[in-house]
Amino acid sequence: MTNKVQVVVIGGGATGTGILRDLALRGIDCLLVEQNDLATGTSGRFHGLLHSGARYVVKDLHSAVECIQENKIIKEIAPDCVEDTGGMFIATKNDDLSYVDKWLEGCQRAGINTQEVSPREILREEPALTPDIVKAYLVPDAAVDGFTLAAANALAAVKLGAQVKTYTKVIGFKKEKNKICGVYLKDKYTGQEDLVSCDYVINASGAWAGQIAALAGQVINITPDKGVLVIFNHRITNRVLNHLRPPGDGDIFVPHGSVTVFGTTSKMTDNPEDNEASREEVLALLDEGTHLIPELKDIRLIRAFAGVRPLYQPDGGEVGREATRDFSIIDHQALTGLEGMISVVGGKLTTYRLMAKAAVDKVAPFLGNDKPCITHKERIYAPVPKNTGKDAHYLCQCERVTKKMLDQAVQNKERFSLSDVRRLTRLGMGPCQGTFCTFRAGAYYHETRGLSPEAANKLLKDHIEERWKGSKAILWGQQAQEAQLTRGIYLGLLNLERLDSDSHEI
Amino acid sequence: MSNEKERNLDYCLKCSTCHTQCPVVKSHLPFPGPKQMGPELERLRLARGNKETLEIDEALNYCTNCKRCDLACPHGVKPSFYNLKNKGKLQNKFLIRFRDWILAHNVWWSKMAGRVPALANLALRLSLTKRAMGMVGIADRDFPIYRKHPIKISKAVRDKKALYYAGCYASYNEPQIIQAAVNILESCGYQVELAPVACCGTPMVSNGLWDETARLAGKNTDIFLKYIEQGYKIVTTCPSCGLALKEEYEQIIPGEKSKILKANVWELFELLEEEDNLPFEPAEKLADKAYYHVPCHLKAQGIGIPAANLLKDLAVDELVVDDNYCCGISGTYGFKKEKYPIAMDIGKPLFDDIKKSRATLVISDCGTCKLQIVHGTGIEVKHPAEILARYLKKAQ
Numbered sequence: 072m073t074n075k076v077q078v079v080v081i082g083g084g085a086t087g088t089g090i091l092r093d094l095a096l097r098g099i100d101c102l103l104v105e106q107n108d109l110a111t112g113t114s115g116r117f118h119g120l121l122h123s124g125a126r127y128v129v130k131d132l133h134s135a136v137e138c139i140q141e142n143k144i145i146k147e148i149a150p151d152c153v154e155d156t157g158g159m160f161i162a163t164k165n166d167d168l169s170y171v172d173k174w175l176e177g178c179q180r181a182g183i184n185t186q187e188v189s190p191r192e193i194l195r196e197e198p199a200l201t202p203d204i205v206k207a208y209l210v211p212d213a214a215v216d217g218f219t220l221a222a223a224n225a226l227a228a229v230k231l232g233a234q235v236k237t238y239t240k241v242i243g244f245k246k247e248k249n250k251i252c253g254v255y256l257k258d259k260y261t262g263q264e265d266l267v268s269c270d271y272v273i274n275a276s277g278a279w280a281g282q283i284a285a286l287a288g289q290v291i292n293i294t295p296d297k298g299v300l301v302i303f304n305h306r307i308t309n310r311v312l313n314h315l316r317p318p319g320d321g322d323i324f325v326p327h328g329s330v331t332v333f334g335t336t337s338k339m340t341d342n343p344e345d346n347e348a349s350r351e352e353v354l355a356l357l358d359e360g361t362h363l364i365p366e367l368k369d370i371r372l373i374r375a376f377a378g379v380r381p382l383y384q385p386d387g388g389e390v391g392r393e394a395t396r397d398f399s400i401i402d403h404q405a406l407t408g409l410e411g412m413i414s415v416v417g418g419k420l421t422t423y424r425l426m427a428k429a430a431v432d433k434v435a436p437f438l439g440n441d442k443p444c445i446t447h448k449e450r451i452y453a454p455v456p457k458n459t460g461k462d463a464h465y466l467c468q469c470e471r472v473t474k475k476m477l478d479q480a481v482q483n484k485e486r487f488s489l490s491d492v493r494r495l496t497r498l499g500m501g502p503c504q505g506t507f508c509t510f511r512a513g514a515y516y517h518e519t520r521g522l523s524p525e526a527a528n529k530l531l532k533d534h535i536e537e538r539w540k541g542s543k544a545i546l547w548g549q550q551a552q553e554a555q556l557t558r559g560i561y562l563g564l565l566n567l568e569r570l571d572s573d574s575h576e577i
Numbered sequence: 578m579s580n581e582k583e584r585n586l587d588y589c590l591k592c593s594t595c596h597t598q599c600p601v602v603k604s605h606l607p608f609p610g611p612k613q614m615g616p617e618l619e620r621l622r623l624a625r626g627n628k629e630t631l632e633i634d635e636a637l638n639y640c641t642n643c644k645r646c647d648l649a650c651p652h653g654v655k656p657s658f659y660n661l662k663n664k665g666k667l668q669n670k671f672l673i674r675f676r677d678w679i680l681a682h683n684v685w686w687s688k689m690a691g692r693v694p695a696l697a698n699l700a701l702r703l704s705l706t707k708r709a710m711g712m713v714g715i716a717d718r719d720f721p722i723y724r725k726h727p728i729k730i731s732k733a734v735r736d737k738k739a740l741y742y743a744g745c746y747a748s749y750n751e752p753q754i755i756q757a758a759v760n761i762l763e764s765c766g767y768q769v770e771l772a773p774v775a776c777c778g779t780p781m782v783s784n785g786l787w788d789e790t791a792r793l794a795g796k797n798t799d800i801f802l803k804y805i806e807q808g809y810k811i812v813t814t815c816p817s818c819g820l821a822l823k824e825e826y827e828q829i830i831p832g833e834k835s836k837i838l839k840a841n842v843w844e845l846f847e848l849l850e851e852e853d854n855l856p857f858e859p860a861e862k863l864a865d866k867a868y869y870h871v872p873c874h875l876k877a878q879g880i881g882i883p884a885a886n887l888l889k890d891l892a893v894d895e896l897v898v899d900d901n902y903c904c905g906i907s908g909t910y911g912f913k914k915e916k917y918p919i920a921m922d923i924g925k926p927l928f929d930d931i932k933k934s935r936a937t938l939v940i941s942d943c944g945t946c947k948l949q950i951v952h953g954t955g956i957e958v959k960h961p962a963e964i965l966a967r968y969l970k971k972a973q
Contacts (some may be wrong), residue, residue: 302585306623329620371587468617469591487973501620503591553590 075268076234076440079254081241081283082276083107084114085217085420088121088224089427089446090273096232097435098444101372102267103225103233104256104370106240106279108491110221114420114495115275116346116378118300118325118332120311121145121153121215122421125160125185126179126318134396135181137422139342142211144447145220150218150451152271158212158311159193160364163203166316171206174315178210181438185210188327198309201365214313214327217420218494219353223451244412245288251287251411262488271434274414275426278343284414288401291414292323295341296380299348299356300334301545304502305372307331307364312383314363317491319456321359328469328497330373335359348375348544373502373553375544398426400433448515455479455495466515467508469501477515487542489513489534504550505538510565526568585658586651591929593648594654599905601639604922609640611646614663615656621662630666631905637664638673639916641923642783644820644877652685658828665787674785676714681784681910684776694723703837713871716917721948726752728771736766737937738805739848742772742822744815746944747960757966758814758845764856764969765849770809772928773801777821782829795825798834798855801841811842814962816874816943817908819844824917834913844875844960857891867893868936870950870958871900872943873907884961888940891968898933902927906949921953928953940964 083105088119094101105111124138146153161170178185182436190204190496225235234336238259245253245266276283314322325332336352351376351480360367383399400416403409415430428444435441456479458471465471481487482496488510489505498512499505509531517527535557542554561567589612596602596610614637621631637660669677679686689699700706701720712719739762747754755771762769774797782790801811801822813819815853822842826835849855871882882898889896905923909914931939931954939950939958947958 305620309623324623329624468613469620471621500593502587502589507591507593549587549590549652556590556592 074153074266076100077100077269078271078273078434079269080269080273080275081102081254082112083109083225083226083237084275084277085110085222085423086114086277086415086418086426087219087273088221088228089423090415090430091233091235091277091443092224092231092451093427093431095233096445097431097437097440099431099440101228101233102269103228104239104241104254105235105237108488109235110239110494112279112343113381114217114423115222116300116376117298117420118218118323118334119214119217119327120325120421121437122419123158123183123210123212123214124181124421125174125178125183125210125322126313128181128183129173129317129524131306131396132181133179134419134422135177135183135515137397137425138419139183139211139508141422142213145215145421146213148449149215149220149223149451149458149523151451151485152198152216152223154214154328155250155324156212156214156310158210158313159188159197159308160210160313160315161193161200161204161209162206163201163362164205165203165362166205167313167395169282170204170224170316172422174554175208184211184290191344197310197312199366199480200305200312201363201366206315208315209310210313212313215420216309216327219453220423222454222495227449229452241283241286242386246409249410250553251409254537255448258554267480268397270411270438272412273429273430273434274412277416278379280381280383280414280416282343284403287402287403287412288407289407289409289412289414291401291416292384293385293416294382295342295343295345296338297338297345297377298335298380299352299375299377300332301348301353302374302376303331303333303355303373304373304549305331307367310424319359320357322363324360324363332386334499335378337380343379343381344561345379346377347540348377350544352377361491371502371549372492372545372552373504374541376391376541379423381416387430398422398429400429409534421525458570466511467496467498467501469503469508470497470499472496472498472508474515477512478519481516481520489530490537495535497538499534499538503553504557505534506553506560509534509538510560532567532570580635581679585654586619589650590652591617592651594651595649595654595705598645598649599839600643600645600923601641604905605639605919608635609633609636609913611640611656613659614640614657615646616654617852618663619659621819629664630668632776633669635669636887637667638811639919640664640800641905641910642779643873643875643903643907645703645873645903648877648879655828661782661825661828662787664783664785667785668819669785672714676913677909678785678786679713680715680912681781682856683780683909684745687745688775689724690723691749694725696918697723699790704798704958710818711914714914716776716912716914718912718917718952719948720797721750721944723749724752726756728752728759730769730771731763733768735766738765738808738809739764739769739812740772740801741769741814741820742774742801742818744813744818744944745776746815751963752959754814754960754963757960757962758812759875759970760966761845761849761962762812763854765852772801772804772811774821775933777818778829779817779821779825782825783908787829791829794821796825798830798838801838802834803838810848811838812845812848813842814845815962816844816878819873820877825907839869844878844880844883845878848877849887850883855887856970857887857965858970859891860968862894863892863964863967865936866891866934866936867895867938867940868931868934869896869898869932870902870904870939870946871898872941872946873903874944876900878904884940884942884965888961892964893938897936898939899927902930904946904953906945908945911949914923920949924953925948932955941945
């Protein structure tokens with residue numbers, strides 16, 4: 072690679088990849104660095120809801136307005152990443168109906184279309200809902216795939232000449248006088264260190280933004296806020312389901328492909344890598360969820376996980392649910408005099424494009440670039456298109472992942488983990504959580520990519536362990552039995568514990 | 578979702594045991610198998626609002642509804658339930674739908690043919706008829722012969738009451754099975770009545786007529802319940818009819834009525850197992866060696882093979898009992914032109930095993946299994962009731 076670019080973007084989530092694409096579309100030479108794979112932070116650890124904004128209309132009207140504008144744009148430019156399921160807000164007989172009026176008024180002010188449907192009609196279409204519905208409204212919510220969205224943004228940028236380095240950690244900044252002029256990087260696999268010179272750095276590392284800023288001697292007051300989510304085996308409703316009450320825990324269900332993602336909670340944490348859900352948190356969530364889906368506890372859970380919201384409060388304001396979902400561009404020059412760096416913090420995945428635009432609008436003039444943002448005009452495409460159903464050579468039957476998709480997922484990649492493949496293809500995301508596809512995928516890459524048996528074994532072991540991590544908090548009922556079957560296959564049959572491959576690198 | 582059966586897709590552990598037990602998978606590789614057609618695709622169907630069918634759903638036409646997948650599942654999933662339910666949503670070509678509709682309503686044609694059996698049998702043998710059938714996609718194979726035979730039933734009033742449900746095959750093709758079952762029940766002290774019910778609906782539901790079957794099942798259940806209220810036990814000799822009453826009705830018309838029905842249905846020899854004194858006595862053995870082919874739908878009832886011990890004790894010196902094979906015909910399936918080769922391929926290991934055994938008689942409870950075995954081996958096949966009725970005590 073060339074060791075000089077105009078802009079280094081730090082963070083491979085929706086915001087970082089969105090910024091990279093925006094820069095590339097304006098003809099700015101840029102590089103994105105990400106410490107793991109794309110969308111492994113908050114962009115891959117949320118409920119997958121493309122907000123209509125209706126959730127925020129009462130308390131955070133400004134966010135709501137941004138959401139509905141971006142909602143329309145993302146549906147246009149990223150159809151590969153969005154499933155336009157529509158959404159519904161449901162108030163039950165136990166809810167405070169005076170909130171409904173405030174909510175309706177807010178929706179109107181934000182420009183969000185709502186359509187009232189009778190409880191009877193909505194129950195006919197969505198039979199899993201509680202019969203205690205009093206009010207039901209349809210809104211333009213949708214499901215969005217954060218992994219695909221980040222990958223599609225990155226792909227579009229790369230096609231325009233941008234560079235992406237994953238599994239590369241920022242370990243420091245090179246400063247001249249009081250200006251950033253380079254970034255020190257470390258390859259996570261090889262340990263090799265590198266310096267990339269640049270004119271500008273955009274810190275879009277979300278929950279890690281405080282840590283990155285600290286490397287440049289800056290202080291950003293990020294309050295990481297942990298949200299727990301669970302995944303059910305199948306679709307419970309066909310629309311995004313919201314509880315029509317002041318935003319709280321356990322009031323969003325998002326139908327996502329073949330599964331349902333349900334959440335969330337809100338709890339302050341000091342560690343942005345705090346991404347495990349506990350059994351207590353899951354049980355508390357399920358209790359909440361039964362208000363909307365009475366039979367929720369009988370439906371099979373396949374996974375629990377947590378994400379960290381990178382909430383930003385400039386002057387130590389509200390935290391948690393009360394904190395604004397607005398985003399901020401921190402101009403470090405204005406704050407401390409440090410030139411050549413801005414940080415993009417707060418916000419939501421739904422408004423990632425707007426955040427990217429604001430960031431690049433801020434940076435471009437310093438680079439002598441006056442081209443306008445056109446990210447809302449051009450389509451982006453998923454690197455691995457979904458299987459349309461004709462190819463029946465599945466390696467992962469739960470999610471219908473084909474050999475061809477496995478090939479596409481590792482194209483132009485020197486090294487990869489099965490988790491990287493999973494994020495692009497949904498391999499191992501179904502009910503068996505990788506039990507029956509992991510050994511097939513390992514063997515397939517051994518055959519087609521010439522991986523040594525040790526390297527293929529490592530792929531296999533890492534993936535099984537990663538899948539196991541998300542099962543730990545929900546090991547009862549059917550998924551506990553699935554886990555026993557997984558154990559039987561990998562520990563009993565394949566003797567995974569004694570694989571002599573941990574010392575080998577891929 | 579409130580339906581318990583709908584949720585059993587959550588029980589699938591993906592272990593693929595059902596896949597290894599599917600006779601169609603073995604003979605017809607393009608068939609994706611019960612795990613995929615059932616609980617796996619059901620998740621994707623739900624993801625499409627359960628409205629539009631998937632492209633791959635066309636493969637449902639190849640499910641024989643043998644129920645071996647249901648039995649194989651170690652975790653209680655019923656892939657056949659999803660297959661039956663989703664067959665009803667398929668949009669097949671008109672000719673296929675027409676042909677399947679004809680086969681599904683076998684009871685109507687049987688009723689007509691049963692009035693004039695000689696004429697019907699002659700007509701079915703005409704090459705013109707066969708040509709016409711071939712044109713609508715019906716395989717060129719022998720049809721069951723229609724027979725008419727008055728049934729003798731005692732009018733005596735007794736405490737023990739049985740409502741015998743013979744089903745279409747015995748009613749129109751082998752009425753001697755009905756007489757045999759009636760004789761056995763009466764010898765056991767039952768007051769017997771013939772059920773005023775024609776088709777159970779299995780041929781309809783396996784041909785995708787879910788709604789029509791639901792209406793028929795509701796009607797039939799009401800009739801059976803009237804008798805059950807009067808203390809009648811429902812007795813069957815056809816494995817598929819028995820399974821419909823015991824299991825399929827509960828899936829098709831879930832509710833209290835189908836539950837009561839299910840609890841009051843006995844297979845004839847299952848009922849005999851509860852009798853203290855059996856009315857049989859030894860007589861001359863019918864064969865040195867016989868081969869008992871256990872029909873898939875008898876196996877699926879989960880009652881074992883209740884006639885086998887009686888047959889061993891009374892009728893044959895050596896009885897080979899085998900429940901490993903499916904004969905392949907699966908009701909109307911083997912009568913379909915494009916499925917006929919698959920049906921014969923599925924049945925081949927059974928035919929070979931029967932021939933290898935050198936048995937001179939095959940025993941099987943199922944009428945269509947019988948047609949297939951005779952077609953595949955040329956060896957005579959009899960219903961166990963027909964055989965065991967010969968050994969009833971004469972004194973009674």
